[in-house]
Amino acid sequence: MAAAPVRAQLPQLGDTGDMGTSAERKLGERIARELYRDPDYIDDPILVEYVQRLWQPLLDAARGRGELTAELDERFAWQVLLGKDRSVNAFALPGGWLGLHSGLIAVTTTRDELASVLAHELSHVTQRHISRMVTQQNQQAPWMVAAMILGAMAASKNPQMGGAIVAGSQGLGAQQALNFSRDMEREADRIGFGVMTAAGFEPQGFVSMFEKLQQAARLNDSGAYPYLRTHPMTTERAADMQARQQLAARAPVQPTLEHAMVAARARVISNAGVDALRGMVAEAESAGLASQPRPRQAGALYAGALSAARLRDAATTRQLLSRLDTAAAGDAEGQRLARLLAAEIAQAQQDWPRVLQLVDPASDRRPEVLLATQAWTHTGRSRDAAQRLQTWVAAQPRDAAAWQLLAAAYGEQGQALRGVRAEAEARVAQLDYRAAMDRFRAAQDMARKATDRSDYIEASIIDTRARQVESLLREQSLER
Incomplete structure (x- = not known):
């Protein structure tokens, strides 16, 4: 409710896009096809589920506020694709697709900070900013616009790769491809703020995430924050956020164990090098960790256990998993993530009976469904796995991983x-x-x-x- 007066003072920009919703959807699918083929695309069940649990309430709030119209709701994909990249980046794409790098998840302290980024990107789509951006590119052919956007995204990871893609699209500037105007950025801030608070997230998350990005901008971003290049920290945005900071003047939001562990997982996935993994194990084993707040301990222990498993250090993995169980005791979501991590490690060792001991096969949550059905397929219960997965894909037809597991279950039964x-x-x-x-x-x-x-x-x-x-x-x- 507090955001309403601010909303009334600014013009609506999203109603003037010239690109039709059907054309935007097709353009988005063209880009999404390339993202699915990208080696850095990941379908990590833990991260995907966590992001979806933030994303769906934001969509519901946008519908309730009238930002997400019935036409856009029906025509656009409204899917978030994750990338395994340590850079701090997120981007809205045509047709309701969003990209999110694991590096951005890793730097967030609370779920509200992550929700603020998703809400901002969602607002770029609902206000048809992408349509306006494409229209402003001198009515370029859709394939050229797609190449331009892909080039800008590639440049955030590899400048040489991005330059090659953009050169193939007749030299269009990669950096400008995803740059929204100042007015668009301010509108996405304003509407995103309203959407996230309507969805039940704390407004301080928007402010604290903005402050992190602003601090990185002041320190002359060296490339780790490509989000700053496509969403620059202007003085106008800073002034708007100062006003919202006063509206959000409440007690600081405390991080949860769940978010600390999810961010830790994203950190390991983003930094897969041996030295980085060893560093996270050393942090988990440090003597000073016991004096840190409980979420900080849980995050460090989670990252350490997962890193030790990837380094094939079985003894350290067991020790850190045991300590993680203790740190998560009494916190339902924290305990669940600790069990799922142990099950994931057992899965990597093909210890399928252990997997079934750790996960609840009756759960309707995606990580448990995928782990349990895979274990069933490997322990002579492929018929049970197929039945469970048939029900799942009937409700979730876009779940490629579930379809692949269903194919394996059918194969075990001879149903070619x-x-x-x-x-x-x-x-x-x-x-x-x-x-x-x-x-x-x-x-x-x-x-x-x-x-x-x-x-x-x-x-x-x-x-x-x-x-x-x-x-x-x-x-x-x-x-x-």
């Missing part, structure tokens, strides 16, 4: 036709329609050659899905 179809659906989930058609055609060939006609229903489903995906592939070819 269903397995190939599940592989095709995994490709569809990641917008790789060409690879999906290859698998659907293989399934059609298998169905024609089969002497047992008992699976005619599955064959009919495959024919229907093949026609649908072939239509999408033709549309994709026409775009080229």
